Amino acid sequence: MGTVAARGLSKSFGKVQALDGVTLDVPDGSFFVVLGPSGAGKTTTLRAIAGLEKLDAGSVHLDGRDATGDTPAARDLAMVFQSYALYPRHTVYENIASPLRARRCSSSEITTAVEQMSSLLHIERLLQRRPAQLSGGEMQRVALARALVRRPRAFLMDEPLTNLDLKLRVEMRTELTRIHRSLGATFVYVTNDQVEALSMADQVAVLKEGKVQQVGTPTEVYERPANQWVAGFVGSPPISLLACRAEGDRLVGAEGWTLPRPHWTTAEDGRALLLGLRAEDLSVEQRGNASLSGELYGLEPLGDRTLVDVRVGTKIVKVKARPTVTGTPGERLQVTVDLDRAHLFDADTGLSLSEAGR
Amino acid sequence: MAVSVDEAVSTGPARDHSPPARRLGGRGRSGLEVALLIVLAVVMLFPVLWMIETSIKENRDVYAIPAKFFDFRVTLEHYRDVFVAPDGGRSALSVSFLNSAVVAGVSTVLATVLGVPAAWAYSRFAVKAKKDQLFFILSTRFMPPVVVVIPIFLMYRQVGLIDSKLGLILIYAAFNVPFTIWMMKGFVDEVPAEYEDAAMLDGYTRLQAFWKFTLPLLVPGIAATAVFALIFSWNEFVFAIFLTSSDDVRTAPPAIAGLIGGTTTDWGLVAAASVVFALPVLVFAYLVRKHLIAGVTLGAVRR
Ligand SMILES: Nc1ncnc2c1ncn2[C@@H]1O[C@H](COP(=O)(O)OP(=O)(O)OP(=O)(O)O)[C@@H](O)[C@H]1O
Ligand SMILES: [Mg+2]
Numbered sequence: 001m002g003t004v005a006a007r008g009l010s011k012s013f014g015k016v017q018a019l020d021g022v023t024l025d026v027p028d029g030s031f032f033v034v035l036g037p038s039g040a041g042k043t044t045t046l047r048a049i050a051g052l053e054k055l056d057a058g059s060v061h062l063d064g065r066d067a068t069g070d071t072p073a074a075r076d077l078a079m080v081f082q083s084y085a086l087y088p089r090h091t092v093y094e095n096i097a098s099p100l101r102a103r104r105c106s107s108s109e110i111t112t113a114v115e116q117m118s119s120l121l122h123i124e125r126l127l128q129r130r131p132a133q134l135s136g137g138e139m140q141r142v143a144l145a146r147a148l149v150r151r152p153r154a155f156l157m158d159e160p161l162t163n164l165d166l167k168l169r170v171e172m173r174t175e176l177t178r179i180h181r182s183l184g185a186t187f188v189y190v191t192n193d194q195v196e197a198l199s200m201a202d203q204v205a206v207l208k209e210g211k212v213q214q215v216g217t218p219t220e221v222y223e224r225p226a227n228q229w230v231a232g233f234v235g236s237p238p239i240s241l242l243a244c245r246a247e248g249d250r251l252v253g254a255e256g257w258t259l260p261r262p263h264w265t266t267a268e269d270g271r272a273l274l275l276g277l278r279a280e281d282l283s284v285e286q287r288g289n290a291s292l293s294g295e296l297y298g299l300e301p302l303g304d305r306t307l308v309d310v311r312v313g314t315k316i317v318k319v320k321a322r323p324t325v326t327g328t329p330g331e332r333l334q335v336t337v338d339l340d341r342a343h344l345f346d347a348d349t350g351l352s353l354s355e356a357g358r
Numbered sequence: 359m360a361v362s363v364d365e366a367v368s369t370g371p372a373r374d375h376s377p378p379a380r381r382l383g384g385r386g387r388s389g390l391e392v393a394l395l396i397v398l399a400v401v402m403l404f405p406v407l408w409m410i411e412t413s414i415k416e417n418r419d420v421y422a423i424p425a426k427f428f429d430f431r432v433t434l435e436h437y438r439d440v441f442v443a444p445d446g447g448r449s450a451l452s453v454s455f456l457n458s459a460v461v462a463g464v465s466t467v468l469a470t471v472l473g474v475p476a477a478w479a480y481s482r483f484a485v486k487a488k489k490d491q492l493f494f495i496l497s498t499r500f501m502p503p504v505v506v507v508i509p510i511f512l513m514y515r516q517v518g519l520i521d522s523k524l525g526l527i528l529i530y531a532a533f534n535v536p537f538t539i540w541m542m543k544g545f546v547d548e549v550p551a552e553y554e555d556a557a558m559l560d561g562y563t564r565l566q567a568f569w570k571f572t573l574p575l576l577v578p579g580i581a582a583t584a585v586f587a588l589i590f591s592w593n594e595f596v597f598a599i600f601l602t603s604s605d606d607v608r609t610a611p612p613a614i615a616g617l618i619g620g621t622t623t624d625w626g627l628v629a630a631a632s633v634v635f636a637l638p639v640l641v642f643a644y645l646v647r648k649h650l651i652a653g654v655t656l657g658a659v660r661r
Contacts (some may be wrong), residue, residue, distance in 0.1 A: 053556045054484075073556040079559045089574055102561030146560075169515035 002064045002153045002186035003028045009048050009058035011041075018044040022058070026154070026188055026203075034190045035197040036207035042190040043082055045207070046156045049188065049192075051075050054194050073102075078147040082140045082158040082190075086131040092118075092142050093127040099150045117145040120179070121159050136163040140199040141172075145317065148179065154186035161196065173200060194234050198222060206230050228350040231276050231343055238354075239308060240282075240317040243347060251275065255313025257308045259290050262339045267346075267353045276343035282319040285342055290334040292317070296331045306324050407544035411627035414439070420625050436630035450605045451631055454613035458635075460521055462591035463611055465530035469587050472531070473538025474580060478568060481538065482554070490560045492543070503533070503596045511600055521602050526609065529597050534587040541586070545579030546572070585646045589639050610635050 004026040012020040018041045034042050047053040049060055051072040059068040067075055086095050091262065100211040102112045118124045121141045131139055140163050147155055161169045161176075177200050181188050191197055197204050198218040204211040206221060214226035225231035231239045243254040246267050253260045253275070267273055276318055301323060308319040310333055319335055320344035326332070344353040387395075411430075419430035445448040472566050479485065508563060510529065512522070517523030549602055557567035592610075599612040608616075614631045617624065 023459065047555075050559060052553075052558070071563070073561045073563060077559060079556070081552055083550070083552055085556040087553060087556070087571055096634060098557070099560040102557070102566075146556075158492070 001028055001060075003063055004032075004049060004186060004188060005064075005155050006045070006049060006060065006343075007059045009045065009052060009060070010056045011044055011048060012056060015318050017168050017210050019048065019055075019058075022048075022203055022207070023098070023211055024212065024215070026186055028220065029184050029186055030202040031177070031187045031189060031200055032196040033201035033204045034188065035194060035234070037191070039209075040170040040192075040207040041210040042192070042207055043158055044210075046079065046158050046188065046242045050077055050079050050192040054098075062117055069123050076153045077156055078150055078152040078154075080140075080143045080147045080158060080160045082162075084131070084143040086139055086142055086146070088131055090130070091127065092123065092129055092131070092271055095131070095142055096127075096145045096149050100148060102148070106290055111125050113149050114145075117149045121145050124201060137165065137168055140164060144176075147289055151185070152167065154188060157189045159185065160193075161190075162193070164173070174335050176200065194236065198234070205234065224352070224354065225276075226352055227342065228274055228276070228345040228352075229343070231352075235278060235280050238274045239316045239343070240315065241345075242277070242312065242315055242317070244275050245270060246273065253292075253313070255315060257292050257312060259292070259337060262340065262342060262344070264340075265344050265353050267344060272347035273353065274345040274347050276345060277317060278339060278341070279307060279320040281338040282311065283336045283338075284319050284321055284325065284333050285304060286336050287334070289336070290337045292335045294333055295326045298329060299325070301329065303319040308333075310330075317320055337343055360634055373472050382552060390407045409629045409632055409655070412625055413633050415626060417624075417626055425454065432462060436624075436626040439624075439627050440631050440634055451613055451617075452628075453606055454608050454610045456523050457607060457611075457636065458524060458592055458609040458611075460527045462588050465534060466526045466587040467539045468527065468531040468583050469534030470584050473535045473583075474576070476535070476571075477539045477542030478546050478572070492540070495539055498536050499533070503594075507596055507600045510597070514601060519601075521604055521607050523607055525601055526607075527599060529601070530591040530594060530618070534590060537590070538583050538587060541583045545576055545583075549575050582646045586641045588643060592639060641653070 006022055006024045009019045009022040011016075020041075022041070022044075022045055023034070024034070030175060034045060036042050044053060048055055048058075051060070051070060051074075052069070055068070061067060062077075072254070086354075087098065090098070093114055093140075096114045097110050100113060105113075105159060107155050114127075115124075118127055119146060122146060123138065123141050126134060126138055126142070131142070134142065144157075144160055147157070150199065161172050164172060169280060171194060172346055174277070176187075189200065201218050203215060203275075204218055205215045205222045208258040213230050214221055216224075221230065221234055225234060228241065232241070244251045244259075245254075246252075246261055246269050248269065249261045251273075253259075259275075292310075292312050294317065296336075297309040297311040297316055300307040300309065306323050306325050307322050308321045308325060310319055310329070311315045312335070317335060345351065345352055372495065401538045411427075413436050414432050414434065416431040416433045416435075419426045422430075441449055441452045479490060481520045485491060514520045514525050518529070553575075554564065554567040557571045558564060562570065570653070594609075595611040595615070598609045599615070602612065605613075610631070614628065614635060617628050617631065
């Protein structure tokens with residue numbers, strides 16, 4: 001067992017409201033990612049679950065039992081700190097062994113467990129060093145080893161891969177997913193990297209300014225963002241948003257364009273809307289019945305594809321294209337829109353107006 | 359991360375800091391500067407040199423007029439007199455040195471044992487009106503001891519602490535606890551709280567986390583703070599002279615002062631006792647010389 005539930009967590013630091021009614025339900029054995037920009041309250045959420053932060057309101061439930069008043073030790077959780085928090089006077093070996101020593105494991109158990117962890121994370125060579133003699137990436141792996149050496153109720157990980165170089169990060173992503181699967185344990189994983197969130201998570205909670213914006217599977221969060229902010233935060237390049245209105249069977253853009261009205265929206269005529277278009281749902285190479293006209297603003301070759309920046313009125317719309325695409329800035333273009341995959345948001349509230357399950 | 363406390367506290371400007379070219383041409387000191395520095399050094403050091411000289415002169419030379427600067431007879435009998443009484447037993451002065459050591463040592467241990475956990479608490483926990491409390495603690499050091507010595511004398515007489523080492527120990531500890539809290543809070547602030555957080559998740563209690571992971575990192579700071587407390591207690595004069603009277607309780611400062619006066623003063627003995635008295639302070643000051651500059655500005659220990 002290892003369910004973690006947070007109910008209405010609120011916490012302020014002076015004038016800063018770090019958490020504002022955060023509610024999360026982490027099922028047993030799931031890889032649960034908390035995704036949000038810097039300052040969203042991700043670390044504070046983890047610290048609250050771990051019992052390191054005194055809450056203004058709300059409760060934490062572990063395995064269905066109210067654990068709000070429990071000490072961190074009693075909660076039986078392991079955490080990877082954003083700053084690693086490796087003990088500076090202890091060797092890497094002693095750092096990894098610390099959770100086992102605290103819980104009075106026998107020394108043979110400790111030796112076996114530390115050796116197993118260090119080979120898993122490729123840090124055998126470092127066991128006799130001190131944290132000051134390690135690189136950032138090595139420290140991060142030691143911090144992971146210290147958390148993974150024990151079998152706690154759940155693992156809390158605060159941006160454990162941010163300091164690794166890209167290659168190692170991609171490797172460790174796969175490695176962590178593999179470890180998660182083989183342990184079958186509950187992971188609560190914090191990151192500001194949406195690629196990490198989408199590739200690793202069973203479920204994602206998107207956090208902004210201490211409030212949960214949306215909880216769902218990576219596909220749900222990406223395909224059906226609950227609001228304009230989530231749509232803009234998840235996805236790279238960011239979604240293009242165009243102001244418009246519904247008028248009869250047409251969408252009329254503030255920039256003068258018109259598109260057929262998507263059948264899936266219930267937005268009434270005249271309401272101020274934002275049309276959200278992801279780069280991969282647009283094309284400059286194919287023809288279709290729904291299109292926007294604009295002029296070529298620039299090309300961003302990314303190797304496997306090229307991003308075409310098209311100016312529609314005063315807005316720049318990003319379009320994904322094959323790497324072979326060419327053009328000169330200023331050239332007139334037609335951008336074909338896959339309206340079945342577009343998003344509509346209320347311009348005032350930002351909430352999605354796309355029907356679920358369309 | 360992992361800033362060693364030692365590094366964090368030895369404030370940058372105090373060392374390893376080559377001053378910007380001090381003269382226009384960046385040359386050495388001017389002649390005038392050197393002359394003024396020599397005069398200053400002589401004025402400052404003369405009493406010390408004179409004390410050392412007097413302590414090794416024969417009595418005849420001590421009282422010689424005009425004073426003998428160079429050709430005097432060297433003797434160590436004053437130093438013998440500091441420790442050995444005329445009848446061959448222990449001298450009263452040596453007892454007072456022992457008292458000083460006991461009083462200073464015990465009061466410093468007491469202040470450290472009370473002050474370090476308090477500093478940790480002030481650094482780590484959200485204490486109500488923390489700033490006001492810390493200011494109040496500091497404010498107890500604003501008044502000179504002589505202001506409170508009469509009330510304390512009266513209170514001590516009531517409870518029977520007059521003329522006892524325990525009385526001195528308590529009053530010195532009371533003066534050193536605020537100092538310890540202030541100085542140690544700066545050191546504790548330098549140690550990231552996350553070491554303790556991590557330890558608590560490992561399964562330790564909060565106190566175990568402090569004891570096992572934070573305290574070892576504080577040792578250099580504790581040593582520096584304790585030396586300051588030790589020097590204060592060792593040098594203290596006002597309380598000592600008001601609150602003690604008998605030879606077997608008296609500490610060294612009033613005991614040495616007591617040698618002066620009467621019909622004749624044995625200046626050689628006074629000088630030798632003063633040298634013996636000054637030595638421990640010099641040694642300790644040398645040990646914490648890096649922290650002295652930081653310590654003078656108490657709260658300014660932070661980066
Ligand atoms: N101890 C503290 N004292 C005061 N403010 C704090 C404290 N801890 C966090 N905050 C504030 O609370 C908010 C949320 O902080 P938190 O560390 O949870 O963000 P985060 O999502 O982890 O950001 P990052 O991705 O940069 O780590 C921020 O505005 C931060 O400034
Ligand atoms: Mg954080």
